[in-house]
Every structure is written in C-alpha cells, then in structure tokens.
Amino acid sequence: NAGVTQTPKFRVLKTGQSMTLLCAQDMNHEYMYWYRQDPGMGLRLIHYSVGEGTTAKGEVPDGYNVSRLKKQNFLLGLESAAPSQTSVYFCASSSILATYNEQFFGPGTRLTVL
C-alpha cells in the first residue's frame, strides 16, 4: 500500500517548456487535489477532482490544466512554464467518507523554471 505517489520528484524547466506531473493513489479515494507550496504562503489549491472524469478550479488555477481519466490518477499539466511556477507541488487524496475531510499527501515535486 504505497498511499499517494508523485512523479517526478524533481524537475528543471526552461521558460515556455511544458510538462506533466503525475499523481497516483491506491486508496480508492474519490477526491484528489493539487496544491502548490511557496515560502510564507502555505499550501494553495490549484485544481481538484471529485471523481473520475471531473475537474474543478481551486484558488490558483491559472497556467495549469488537469485531467482525471482514471480514478487512481490525477495529472497536472503546465503548457508553457513561467518562472512564477517555480514551487513545490503536492498531490493529495481523500475519501468521500472522511470524518474530518482529512487528506493524504504525496511526497511532492520540486519544480524550478528558469
């Protein structure tokens, strides 16, 4: 039982390049989320999904797209990376039955955009 995994762990991009971050969970959770963490800003929600085939915008969605073609996977895409997207990205999942809406997080992806 791996929980939530993220690929890759590190990535360096040049401005304008594109990439996809992969999140996978093996807990059969309905809900999945993408956050970014920046110094002094806490974790901010980028996009989320409440089930296979559904996505919705979070607090800071601009410049990102997501897809959830399978229940266990949630992909975050950057079509044209900008230096402002340098951050640590976390994926999380939670069960629709969670008592306190507790979410389980992956280990993160550190992205640098030059």
Place this chain on the structure above:
Amino acid sequence: DQQVKQNSPSLSVQEGRISILNCDYTNSMFDYFLWYKKYPAEGPTFLISISSIKDKNEDGRFTVFLNKSAKHLSLHIVPSQPGDSAVYFCAASEDAGGTSYGKLTFGQGTILTVHP
C-alpha cells in the same frame, strides 16, 4: 483574503517543555479543523483534528483546542521532543456535504524547533 492565518512564522522550545502553536480563521462556515506536520522534503502528514461541536481533542502528547467565538484554535504538544521539529500547518474545511468536496484551506505554517 487569507481565511486561515498562522501569525507566528517560527517557534523555538526546549525539550520537555510545552509547545503552543496558534491559528486564527475568519470563515464562520468552517466546521472541521486539522493540523498537519511536515518534515523537509516530505509531504504533510495528518496529525490531529477537531470538529466545531467540540472544544478539545487529545491524542497522546497532542491536544487541539478550539474557541469558536474567537475563531481561534491552538495545538499543544506536551512534552515537546526534538523529533517534533517540523513545519506545522493548520487547515480548515466546511462540512463535507454540498460543494465543499473536502477542500481544505491552509494557514502559512509555523516552523517549530525543539532544542535538546
């Protein structure tokens, strides 16, 4: 509009003493409150939670207190241990029903350092 605020960026405590981390919120619709712990190069891990119908929840060395009228919650760690050194995030959520879909709003985090 920061709905959840942790006003202390850092806290330094001696081993064996109490650590008190504070969090304030503005949204009266929040029903659930959580604390997460984060070590460097790792993802946040769930620590303890409390619902708005309670004012205290304990789990071993960790106790969370909620003051709804003041829109304030705190995490007490007693006794503090060097292994508790980490970043602590408070988070809040509305009821899972409706359109909240389990979304969490996080504070900025407090770096706790426990000295041996």
